[in-house]
Amino acid sequence: MDKKAPITLFWLRRDLRLHDNAGLYHALKSGQPVLCLFIFDREILDKLEDRDDARVTFIYQTIQTLRDELQKHGSSLLIKYAKPDDAWNEILQEYTVASVYTNRDYEPYAKRRDGSIGEKLQQRGIPFRTFKDQMIFERDEVVKDDGKPYTVFTPYKKRWFKKVNVFYLSSYPTEKYLSNLHKTKSLPNITLQQMNFTESSIEFPETEYEHIIDDYARNRDYPAKKGTSHIGIHLRFGTVSIRDAARAAFTREQTWLGELVWREFYMMILDHFPETEKHAYRAAFDRIEWRNNEHEFELWCKGQTGYPLVDAGMRELNATGFMHNRVRMVAASFLVKHLLVDWRLGEHYFARKLLDYEGSTNVGSWQWVAGSGTDVMPYFRIFNPEAQIKKFDSKNEYIKKWVPEYGTNQYPEPIIENKAGKERALKTYRAAVAKP
Template identity: 50%
Template structure:
């Protein structure tokens, strides 16, 4: 039996500029790519028509077709990573496993287990940086510690990016070192899933949108954001290529990509943020256990139109405009004084572009518990946000057809009362 190398696809579903894949293909032994539909993750999903699973499956199927055309294919599994590597290490003579790093606590635990298993069988495990531009300890302050505040982090990030721009790897499909195989991708039905009807945005970059991004990004009625979040989440586009292309077009857009690296760095250095506040004293806030209010927020029935429009957009499309994400998160944590973790979990369930680091970072920012936290006494006013960003109510009327009629509910809480209650509650908890 001749030796092979394994490439393990995860959050990097592309051939172009795929770091670990390009290194694997430079080795002497041919490369067998695999993808694991991980039971540890998928079995926790409530919806069996989850749009993200459909998207991953479509992408893997397309990539497999491209590999079949050159005499190879992606070997797919519906199992746990440990079981897969126990099985294939007996089936093949594996020299090494190549993959790209992930910074989420589950992923780190998974990779440590897999590496230990492979090591016990004399198989190398080689993870590479790919999902971010700068990772855990690459951007540090003068004393060598990670940045806890975004602005100084972003300055160092930009300096490093400009002085040492990333080098793009080519298209792995043009390489010859693929293992000769013929694979059928496991079907959604075999895994107990079905195809989602939710539409996935294109991964094509609209340069005109990027050029106007600074001026138009805050207006939810406009189609003025890139909608590339889901593609960055699953790595169907290269973060390095996107940053190089857009950095010259719009500094504000590049800043959003820096935020993405920042939150990934925060999670990698502070895994406790998945369960607790980044700033420990904020765990003293006595959140209200208001299940009825939370459900109205989830359903887009709070009586605050900009909040409800956002939640209905999310529920129907798996997407919510970024400005509105801040408004609805502020409303849940400040107006209703409901634990940010409830909102974070709901977004995790619904967002196509759900990314643990960015979702957690955004929610903790809104709640005032995280890095670069807005002061707790700053409470977004939904009415003034509407006046600024949806003055003609185009966004609101699109998602709330009954707006302005008796069918639309009254506000579930008074803004002035809620604002003062939030400030008072935070102040007492932090005293």
């Protein structure tokens, strides 16, 4: 292996697969042998609060699988554990890099990172080529007639559906070109322990989703049923192709496909309005006088609020890294309305615990519940956590699974009476919105 022979580097990030990978496909057709790269980014990893973070385990296991696949094709995977700037300084000393290919990421940190690395490469005369891979339609592909971004979901969805066709859902045939991978012996690996992480015991969901699509609309709101796909973590890290996922539902029942459109809507919103990562899209809602009672927030986190559907959801989240979407809405509404805890604290806790955490969807969904985002639930609509049980878990199947002491004297009294919590929330929200 001649490290000084020019190569193309393909930088894997949120696209951890060889199949139907846009950037990899173009890299393999670049005319130079392609070496795949993954950076365990210390800018992200060093900030994680849990050293057994399940997502790190998932990424690590996926990277090992990718490394094995690449070695079957006579190549390997270049792995770095560093801050991206430091990693690239090492790489550019080790290899003669002709060009760098990668797929675009749209979250604020990723855009800053890519801007910095792109500038570093440009200063050395190395092209940095980026491609669309994790969305069907990115930033400005679905916009209003005047070119401005949609901020209401329904018209965005209508235009999305009007525009989508077989062309946008077609796969990139990367497998045809894997012979263009850089031939090299096995490159150094890294262990979780070397990164100061331990392996999580959480089980990760399979990538099978086609079997739930046709019944998704009928089953999706009932947390005791196996009616959702659990595909979120695989979309988050790109272990499945968004084109494959959308194509599977394209000519079938559209509700499941609509959820993929929600994901793209929130990604588009955060791309256009990066300030909403930390601030309310509707400025008046930054004036809410949150109570932020630490003890009550801790009880919510632990699933000890005395509201069984909320508690079941939080316990499911803490145990599995997943929470049913209907229950997410109820739990989030209870925190920001009944307890008047800042949505950013809830968003941060979900960001810490959810396997399928995506910054754009998490922020967008929390602001939807808080009434502070773009296309939102009105602030005066407050989920009744007791009525939600009657509608969606009337036999208490989900509740009994996660809150086995429910109905006994071991279960705590409600942290606040439902009516009192709603009235306090309305008074507080009205005061914030009424200010000039």
